Amino acid sequence: MKKLFEGKILTIPNLLSLLRLCLIPVFVWAYLIRQDHWLTVILLGASGLTDIVDGLIARRFHMVSDLGKVLDPLADKLTQASMLVCLTSRFPLMLIPFGMMVVKELFCIVTGLAAIHRTGEVHSSGWHGKAATVLLYATLIAHVLWSEIPPAVTLAAVCACSGMILLSGVLYVIQNMKKARGAAPPPGADEAAV
Numbered sequence: 001m002k003k004l005f006e007g008k009i010l011t012i013p014n015l016l017s018l019l020r021l022c023l024i025p026v027f028v029w030a031y032l033i034r035q036d037h038w039l040t041v042i043l044l045g046a047s048g049l050t051d052i053v054d055g056l057i058a059r060r061f062h063m064v065s066d067l068g069k070v071l072d073p074l075a076d077k078l079t080q081a082s083m084l085v086c087l088t089s090r091f092p093l094m095l096i097p098f099g100m101m102v103v104k105e106l107f108c109i110v111t112g113l114a115a116i117h118r119t120g121e122v123h124s125s126g127w128h129g130k131a132a133t134v135l136l137y138a139t140l141i142a143h144v145l146w147s148e149i150p151p152a153v154t155l156a157a158v159c160a161c162s163g164m165i166l167l168s169g170v171l172y173v174i175q176n177m178k179k180a181r182g183a184a185p186p187p188g189a190d191e192a193a194v
Contacts, residue, residue, distance in 0.1 A: 011063045013072070016054035020047045020075040024082050031086045037144050044144070047079055048137060073125060076133060077105055083140045091143055091154055097136065097161040104169030111176035118180045126175070128168040136161050 027043035030036050054072060058064045084098040139157040143149060 009065070009067055011058075011065055011068065012061075013054035013058040013063050013068050014065060016050045016057075017068065017071040017075045020050050020079060023047045024079055028082055028086055031083075031144065032089065037147070040144050041141055044079075044083065044137070044141060047075075051076060073129075077101065080133070080136055080140070083144075087140065087143050091149075093154055093158045094143070096158050097139075097165060100162045100165045100169075101136075104165055104172075107169060108172045108176065111173050111180065115176040115179035118182060126168075126171065128164070128171050132161070132164040132168045135164050 023043055023046065027040050027047070030043055031040040051072070054068075058068055081098060081101060084094045084101070087094040088098070139161050142157065143154065146153075
């Protein structure tokens with residue numbers, strides 16, 4: 001039953017991931033053009049909610065697909081990157097986690113493709129990737145809503161996000177390289193994501 005949706009494209013989780021991709025230009029417009037910060041947060045919240053729901057549906061109803069394993073994190077990363085770029089208009093320090101995220105994703109893509117070539121499987125994300133995502137969304141929402149956020153809070157949030165992105169990237173690359181070489185991952189390690 002678990003393999004039933006593996007090669008499928010039109011699944012509910014995949015459609016929810018596509019919806020998240022479609023929300024990106026809407027919240028960019030809400031933040032930069034309309035300058036409605038509450039609407040921006042509502043749209044980001046809706047995007048985050050669909051992310052949670054698509055994961056729950058995929059696991060609960062065995063709708064995990066190879067496309068979904070790629071589409072879901074792609075929607076996450078594009079949402080995060082778009083919002084970070086938007087925030088640089090008021091908080092130039094947001095370029096740091098943005099740059100870290102771009103570098104991390106490039107390394108993860110290269111090593112992830114090597115792992116896929118070796119194993120023939122697309123791997124799910126690990127706890128550290130989810131932790132980086134939660135921390136980044138908390139930072140994004142705080143900076144959208146708190147117009148007079150103290151520079152020290154911004155610096156602390158940027159350091160925390162960047163540190164978690166770096167840690168996650170290093171762990172993913174190590175896990176992907178072990179899979180690409182055919183070595184077993186260390187005990188308790190999560191599967192690496194592309």
